[in-house]
Amino acid sequence: MPALFSNPRFQTPNPHSVIRDPQSPLGFVTAYVPEELFHAAGFTPVFIFHTSSDHGQARSHLPGFTCWAAGSVLDQALSGCLDRLTGIALAKTCDTVQGLVDLWQRNVPSMPCFHVGMPVRLDSPTARAYLLTELDDLRQRIQAQGGRAISDDDLWESIALYNQTRTLVRQVYAHAADLAPPDLYELVRAAFQTPKRLYNDNLTRLLSQPFLPPDQKTPDHSVSILLVGSELGDPILFDVLAHVGVRVVGDLLDLGERYVAVDSVMDGDPLAALADRLLALLPTPTQHHPQRSRSAHLLALVRERDADGVILARQKFCDPHGFDHVQLTQTLAQAQVPYLTLELEQASQAGQLCTRVEAFVEMITQVGG
Numbered sequence: 530m531p532a533l534f535s536n537p538r539f540q541t542p543n544p545h546s547v548i549r550d551p552q553s554p555l556g557f558v559t560a561y562v563p564e565e566l567f568h569a570a571g572f573t574p575v576f577i578f579h580t581s582s583d584h585g586q587a588r589s590h591l592p593g594f595t596c597w598a599a600g601s602v603l604d605q606a607l608s609g610c611l612d613r614l615t616g617i618a619l620a621k622t623c624d625t626v627q628g629l630v631d632l633w634q635r636n637v638p639s640m641p642c643f644h645v646g647m648p649v650r651l652d653s654p655t656a657r658a659y660l661l662t663e664l665d666d667l668r669q670r671i672q673a674q675g676g677r678a679i680s681d682d683d684l685w686e687s688i689a690l691y692n693q694t695r696t697l698v699r700q701v702y703a704h705a706a707d708l709a710p711p712d713l714y715e716l717v718r719a720a721f722q723t724p725k726r727l728y729n730d731n732l733t734r735l736l737s738q739p740f741l742p743p744d745q746k747t748p749d750h751s752v753s754i755l756l757v758g759s760e761l762g763d764p765i766l767f768d769v770l771a772h773v774g775v776r777v778v779g780d781l782l783d784l785g786e787r788y789v790a791v792d793s794v795m796d797g798d799p800l801a802a803l804a805d806r807l808l809a810l811l812p813t814p815t816q817h818h819p820q821r822s823r824s825a826h827l828l829a830l831v832r833e834r835d836a837d838g839v840i841l842a843r844q845k846f847c848d849p850h851g852f853d854h855v856q857l858t859q860t861l862a863q864a865q866v867p868y869l870t871l872e873l874e875q876a877s878q879a880g881q882l883c884t885r886v887e888a889f890v891e892m893i894t895q896v897g898g
């Protein structure tokens with residue numbers, strides 16, 4: 530588990546600012562897992578990010594054209610890196626993740642796998658009823674596994690805690706342009722790997738102070754970009770952006786701004802509140818809502834943040850983001866917004882990424898005059 534705010538600039542005197550052993554850690558992947566349900570049952574949901582290490586355990590189970598985001602999770606499980614987890618949770622989104630559910634049940638039988646169906650057409654008249662049924666079924670399975678009932682009060686308490694986290698992360702994004710990209714995404718990624726109360730306490734404390742001394746802010750004249758991709762990208766990319774001196778002024782990452790943009794409404798039935806939030810989010814490329822177009826959202830974000838360009842960082846072999854890329858780039862090209870496509874691999878090379886990003890920045894700077 531990573532230290533919370535391990536960057537010295539973000540460290541507080543609080544002795545609890547380092548993760549201790551969380552209670553019943555439960556891994557999850559995909560951007561549609563209702564974390565609050567697991568939290569209300571006493572688990573600590575922890576996102577399993579892919580790593581660049583390959584223990585050689587997953588390849589024999591997967592076709593060669595599987596993204597490493599999913600391959601790494603299976604590799605980590607089969608090589609024992611996830612043995613401390615009490616289970617894994619996945620929303621059935623892309624084909625790869627659906628295949629991972631089957632592989633998991635067969636090859637990692639010691640670790641319970643919770644999966645939840647997510648409607649593809651978010652505007653479908655049956656989407657809400659379908660999702661509610663899925664969430665109710667998931668609640669029963671978690672209760673059976675956890676050995677305790679999840680009361681509505683427990684669930685409301687967890688929803689309130691998660692709403693607080695989302696509010697705080699939105700405040701971090703309000704400072705995005707002032708932060709070096711690795712610092713910005715360290716704060717955001719920590720939200721997915723840290724017990725919520727600890728995260729909320731530390732981030733509240735951090736945000737109550739002057740955020741950064743003026744001499745540590747990223748200079749205003751540097752090129753500003755929006756970042757598009759799955760999950761929270763590859764940390765090496767954030768280092769490259771910092772090295773080149775690029776400012777990230779917003780993103781369309783699956784676990785980025787879109788994920789924290791909507792809170793659950795604290796009213797009525799808590800399961801319905803969870804379902805309505807998931808349905809209200811801007812879709813990832815695995816889901817679809819005709820009135821919530823990702824390309825229109827991206828273009829509006831470019832205008833609103835006055836971004837100089839867009840970097841689309843796609844995991845190699847990720848079909849959903851590949852199809853999405855076509856629509857996004859057509860929209861950007863028509864609007865004459867500069868963009869760069871990067872393909873991230875299992876072990877992306879900083880040098881190659883650096884050369885591509887430097888050339889992109891140079892092109893923007895020359896065109897801008």
Ligand code: SF4
Binds near residue numbers: 599
């Ligand atoms: S959405 Fe793409 S990157 Fe994510 S698991 Fe599916 S194929 Fe892999």
